[in-house]
Amino acid sequence: xxxxxxxxxxxxxxxxxxxxxxxxxxxxxxxxxxxxxxxxxxxxxxxxxxxxxxxxxxxxxxxxxxxxxxxxxxxxxxxxxxxxxxxxxxxxxxxxxxxxxxxxxxxxxxxxxxxxxxxxxxxxxxxxxxxxxxxxxxxxxxxxxxxxxxxxxxxxxxxxxxxxxxxxxxxxxxxxxxxxxxxxxxxxxxxxxxxxxxxxxxxxxxxxxxxxxxxxxxxxxxxxxxxxxxxxxxxxxxxxxxxxxxxxxxxxxxxxxxxxxxxxxxxxxxxxxxxxxxxxxxxxxxxxxxxxxxxxxxxxxxxxxxxxxxxxxxxxxxxxxxxxx
Amino acid sequence: xxxxxxxxxxxxxxxxxxxxxxxxxxxxxxxxxxxxxxxxxxxxxxxxxxxxxxxxxxxxxxxxxxxxxxxxxxxxxxxxxxxxxxxxxxxxxxxxxxxxxxxxxxxxxxxxxxxxxxxxxxxxxxxxxxxxxxxxxxxxxxxxxxxxxxxxxxxxxxxxxxxxxxxxxxxxxxxxxxxxxxxxxxxxxxxxxxxxxxxxxxxxxxxxxxxxxxxxxxxxxxxxxxxxxxxxxxxxxxxxxxxxxxxxxxxxxxxxxxxxxxxxxxxxxxxxxxxxxxxxxxxxxxxxxxxxxxxxxxxxxxxxxxxxxxxxxxxxxxxxxxxxxxxxxxxxxxxxxxxxxxxxxxxxxxxxxxxxxxxxxxxxxxxxxxxxxxxxxxxxxxxxxxxxxxxxxxxxxxxxxxxxxxxxxxxxxxxxxxxxxxxxxxxxxxxxxxxxxxxxxxxxxxxxxxxxxxxxxxxxxxxxxxxxxxxxxxxxxxxxxxxxxxxxxxxxxxxxxxxxxxxxxxxxxxxxxxx
Numbered sequence: 025x026x027x028x029x030x031x032x033x034x035x036x037x038x039x040x041x042x043x044x045x046x047x048x049x050x051x052x053x054x055x056x057x058x059x060x061x062x063x064x065x066x067x068x069x070x071x072x073x074x075x076x077x078x079x080x081x082x083x084x085x086x087x088x089x090x091x092x093x094x095x096x097x098x099x100x101x102x103x104x105x106x107x108x109x110x111x112x113x114x115x116x117x118x119x120x121x122x123x124x125x126x127x128x129x130x131x132x133x134x135x136x137x138x139x140x141x142x143x144x145x146x147x148x149x150x151x152x153x154x155x156x157x158x159x160x161x162x163x164x165x166x167x168x169x170x171x172x173x174x175x176x177x178x179x180x181x182x183x184x185x186x187x188x189x190x191x192x193x194x195x196x197x198x199x200x201x202x203x204x205x206x207x208x209x210x211x212x213x214x215x216x217x218x219x220x221x222x223x224x225x226x227x228x229x230x231x232x233x234x235x236x237x238x239x240x241x242x243x244x245x246x247x248x249x250x251x252x253x254x255x256x257x258x259x260x261x262x263x264x265x266x267x268x269x270x271x272x273x274x275x276x277x278x279x280x281x282x283x284x285x286x287x288x289x290x291x292x293x294x295x296x297x298x299x300x301x302x303x304x305x306x307x308x309x310x311x312x313x314x315x316x317x318x319x320x321x322x323x324x325x326x327x328x329x330x331x332x333x334x335x336x337x338x339x340x341x342x343x344x345x346x347x348x349x
Numbered sequence: 350x351x352x353x354x355x356x357x358x359x360x361x362x363x364x365x366x367x368x369x370x371x372x373x374x375x376x377x378x379x380x381x382x383x384x385x386x387x388x389x390x391x392x393x394x395x396x397x398x399x400x401x402x403x404x405x406x407x408x409x410x411x412x413x414x415x416x417x418x419x420x421x422x423x424x425x426x427x428x429x430x431x432x433x434x435x436x437x438x439x440x441x442x443x444x445x446x447x448x449x450x451x452x453x454x455x456x457x458x459x460x461x462x463x464x465x466x467x468x469x470x471x472x473x474x475x476x477x478x479x480x481x482x483x484x485x486x487x488x489x490x491x492x493x494x495x496x497x498x499x500x501x502x503x504x505x506x507x508x509x510x511x512x513x514x515x516x517x518x519x520x521x522x523x524x525x526x527x528x529x530x531x532x533x534x535x536x537x538x539x540x541x542x543x544x545x546x547x548x549x550x551x552x553x554x555x556x557x558x559x560x561x562x563x564x565x566x567x568x569x570x571x572x573x574x575x576x577x578x579x580x581x582x583x584x585x586x587x588x589x590x591x592x593x594x595x596x597x598x599x600x601x602x603x604x605x606x607x608x609x610x611x612x613x614x615x616x617x618x619x620x621x622x623x624x625x626x627x628x629x630x631x632x633x634x635x636x637x638x639x640x641x642x643x644x645x646x647x648x649x650x651x652x653x654x655x656x657x658x659x660x661x662x663x664x665x666x667x668x669x670x671x672x673x674x675x676x677x678x679x680x681x682x683x684x685x686x687x688x689x690x691x692x693x694x695x696x697x698x699x700x701x702x703x704x705x706x707x708x709x710x711x712x713x714x715x716x717x718x719x720x721x722x723x724x725x726x727x728x729x730x731x732x733x734x735x736x737x738x739x740x741x742x743x744x745x746x747x748x749x750x751x752x753x754x755x756x757x758x759x760x761x762x763x764x765x766x767x768x769x770x771x772x773x774x775x776x777x778x779x780x781x782x783x784x785x786x787x788x789x790x791x792x793x794x795x796x797x798x799x800x801x802x803x804x805x806x807x808x809x810x811x812x813x814x815x816x817x818x819x820x821x822x823x824x825x826x827x828x829x830x831x832x833x834x835x836x837x838x839x840x841x842x843x844x845x846x847x848x849x850x851x852x853x854x855x856x857x858x859x860x861x862x863x864x
Contacts, residue, residue, distance in 0.1 A: 055750025063391035063466050064764065064775065065502075067785030070469045077464040106383045106538070107390060107464065107516045116538060172569055179577035187577040188570045189563055190540060293565040293574070295540035303381060303539075306715075308746050 678769020
């Protein structure tokens with residue numbers, strides 16, 4: 025087990041290193057960040073002074089060297105646009121994004137598994153077919169369009185829910201959380217649902233396919249022959265087996281929800297991380313882009329780790345670290 | 350019945366919202382606010398908040414003309430010395446009195462803050478001293494008329510609260526103590542800024558107890574937030590939504606000609622310009638854009654009225670100048686070039702291009718209102734007179750570095766300036782790093798006569814005389830067709846029908862001017 029963890033850590037560091045190289049090169053290829061930063065009334069001398077203050081007058085390899093040595097000391101740089109450490113910016117927005125992503129994932133699981141199971145058990149019934157038809161919509165409708173329609177219907181026309189923004193927050197151990205207030209929940213409902221729709225469709229279809237496959241397998245027939253109740257057959261045997269692919273997919277999708285919920289965050293003016301990344305790319309704020317992707321890579325590594333651990337718990341045949349081949 | 354119900358719901362919701370938040374004003378902002386530190390990042394959204402919490406010595410009125418602020422009056426003692434008489438009995442939000450010390454401290458801080466973007470406004474002031482607690486004198490090395498203008502950009506912070514303060518101390522409110530109409534309450538980055546009324550503001554207490562600036566850069570989201578009653582007012586209304594809001598009785602629009610001018614720079618320095626060829630794509634022996642007849646032909650080929658009416662939904666006026674009509678130094682005598690394709694063709698023929706030539710036009714696609722569509726229509730208009738024009742648009746973060754690098758031949762830029770001579774200094778003066786001239790002169794237009802007038806104007810302390818000189822300089826550049834002005838934008842705000850706003854040329858959204 026420790027060996028397994030170490031190996032994962034080494035992988036993560038390698039990925040972060042390669043990624044930082046790519047981002048440095050990428051931002052450099054787009055253009056000189058100075059061009060986006062200098063105010064209109066700045067003179068050439070002002071521009072030169074600003075470039076020197078940020079080290080942007082140095083050749084790229086030296087800028088990268090400075091970044092590496094600072095990063096090894098735990099400093100991922102100061103944002104060009106905000107004049108605040110990049111990591112602070114990201115961590116500050118993490119709670120908003122995390123609560124949105126968790127809410128969306130919970131919605132996808134809570135609605136997706138029962139719907140998928142039902143559709144899998146009664147594939148030819150009216151409701152089963154309706155669920156599948158509905159899931160196609162969830163897949164194919166673009167997020168931004170659904171988000172706008174939500175706002176149009178529930179905020180502008182009906183006036184039931186606030187159109188955008190994050191609601192009132194409560195500090196829990198210094199972390200501002202909005203899901204603990206009524207106002208916060210109201211603000212979260214639409215963006216979370218918007219974000220959940222695609223995942224919901226995905227989970228529904230996965231569970232349905234898994235259930236249909238499992239139902240025809242020997243162990244289910246055997247369980248039925250043994251005279252187990254239908255609830256026990258489905259709940260204990262079928263569900264547990266189909267959960268393995270579902271857990272993988274939910275894990276990966278959760279990572280992408282956290283890191284790249286840009287569209288939803290933009291439409292609902294949700295002060296989350298995805299928006300930060302896009303805004304930073306738009307103003308060529310390289311330190312934030314690099315730090316953001318470092319955090320994201322770490323996040324994905326952690327999620328993958330959690331997924332592997334969950335496998336081991338769900339499926340006794342899986343052993344970590346290759347101890348029992 | 351259903352419709353009635355919806356209306357009822359909206360009424361109830363509005364009533365509830367109003368009952369719960371009497372005296373609150375919620376404003377939707379179109380761009381991200383990055384820092385509270387008034388001497389750190391010089392961008393409009395940050396300055397917009399700065400103007401609520403702080404004051405400067407010199408203010409700007411709704412027509413972008415300078416007006417007294419924390420300085421009650423100022424005068425040039427001699428050509429290189431300026432004296433500012435400070436307003437008495439002004440108190441900071443923490444109750445401490447405002448004096449000359451705070452002014453000197455703020456100038457110092459603006460100059461020395463690491464990586465601060467306001468240093469250029471005080472660097473020319475070589476000697477700064479307090480004559481008495483309510484008089485400040487500054488000296489410049491050479492005669493410099495723009496001192497009051499430059500000091501419009503220096504927000505006055507409290508020496509007591511901001512000594513050794515970092516930008517973070519402003520963001521968390523510790524140093525965020527000013528003399529302005531609102532006190533700072535909270536800054537949630539990427540989300541909102543909350544302010545509370547300063548009941549003892551020297552300019553009169555504002556009408557609102559609490560003001561919340563919500564950051565909603567996405568256009569549909571901002572409009573939806575207004576339509577749903579989430580917020581009370583928004584800035585920067587996208588042109589396609591104007592008609593709809595105008596027709597809705599629940600809302601009111603406030604608008605004014607903005608100082609922002611959309612125009613095209615043209616390569617006037619290279620003999621062979623990278624994106625100008627003959628019609629078959631072969632390089633031309635010389636650069637046609639260097640010929641004033643060709644530039645005039647281009648200007649005549651453009652139908653500004655059509656762009657203003659069809660693309661901008663009348664949220665713009667045709668431009669002839671670099672600065673819009675209310676702004677200092679606008680030359681009213683020069684009218685927008687009339688659209689005359691025939692004359693354009695003749696001019697091209699006379700210049701030696703009877704068959705025209707080919708051009709690639711570059712423009713951003715996410716910076717100015719309808720920028721890519723404007724680029725497309727200008728290209729079609731040029732093609733109609735024989736200049737076969739292709740369009741390449743790109744995001745501003747790709748566009749700007751390339752444009753500054755001189756990669757383009759014909760490129761769009763939008764500019765706002767509170768005086769004509771400042772615009773000329775940045776956009777058309779012969780580039781000269783020592784003088785700070787021509788930092789944005791992508792055309793590399795160079796005219797010693799105009800440069801000389803600018804030198805003279807910036808050394809002329811008398812405002813009337815300076816405006817005359819600024820107009821003369823502008824007339825020279827405009828007669829040379831140094832750039833092709835397209836239009837001046839009209840800035841539009843939308844708000845609930847019971848709110849009034851005195852719309853501003855400088856596009857700032859001021860809660861204390863909403864009633």
